[in-house]
Amino acid sequence: MNEAKPLRVETENMSGGDIVLGKLDDYIGFHLRLAQNASFRSFQRKTGQTDLRPGWFALLSLIKDNPGITPMTLSRASGRDKSTLTPLLRDMIRDGFVEKQPIARDRRSYALFATPEGSARLADLARHAAEHDRRLDQIVGDQKAELLNLLRRIAAEID
Amino acid sequence: MNEAKPLRVETENMSGGDIVLGKLDDYIGFHLRLAQNASFRSFQRKTGQTDLRPGWFALLSLIKDNPGITPMTLSRASGRDKSTLTPLLRDMIRDGFVEKQPIARDRRSYALFATPEGSARLADLARHAAEHDRRLDQIVGDQKAELLNLLRRIAAEID
DNA sequence: GAAAGATTGTTTGATACCAAACTAGTTTGA
């Protein structure tokens, strides 16, 4: 147990002492959230200038690399629920970054393609994304492979 | 570059082939999001039964371990923006899990305490949280220390 | 001791996300 050496951060509370993180400090889930949040916020700030929303990056990138992909497949590839994609795709189509085409053999679905405009903006955003991830690479140093492996395993195996 | 061996997942797109993740697959940020999302969803499902919302766990835990903590300090300790806390604390107080007391020397702020009720529910939720994190521990195995270290560094150093 | 600046908490307006229920098509199996 960690009762012997209570873990603290440097912020202070009103009783004058430091903050006790307690059990929380041993929780992978807690630190996963902190890291992801910090990383996402940073990414958002870095890409705030462009007219492509940060949330669009992964989607547009996947559409570009997989022309004709359907929303359902995109949902699985991007790890987001299909219902999350609906409004995002609507806006990306409205703004002319993505086009949809009907699929003959399945009239429920449709195929997605990046427009030239979309590809251009993606390149823009990709520069910022690469910069951001380079920063992450610096932080993790030579442990990147292990980290990616662990993150992939968590995403795949947690239920 | 990863052009030599395009990385794929087992889902299929309409053109018949597998999904190409492309550059995305090398991005720490992307996998961080996937892992965090999967983990959070799982935690949410596991704690869905209790009448304490999953988002309350870290906060209540911190309040319990740091009696008299203020919202601002709580914000820093939990890694959430102060404006995120406002409605959460309001609800936790309304539901009787947390109490607030005025602070004499600073009338802008207030001190937070877990009620006995709150402590009891926290114990409940902590059981589920521990179970969930045990699952994460299993997945990462003996690399837990490195993982926590990397996540802490990311949270601390990214800007 | 008062004006200027900093900090605390709240409000408001966005984005991101999920899950359940629904609609409209497609597939299966008796």
Added chain:
DNA sequence: TCAAACTAGTTTGGTATCAAACAATCTTTC
């Protein structure tokens, strides 16, 4: 062949999160 089961996408309702702008209150500085 056609009803039942399944699947794709949308809608609706809920949580979580930030950032900017604001009011109230402290703190600093001259």
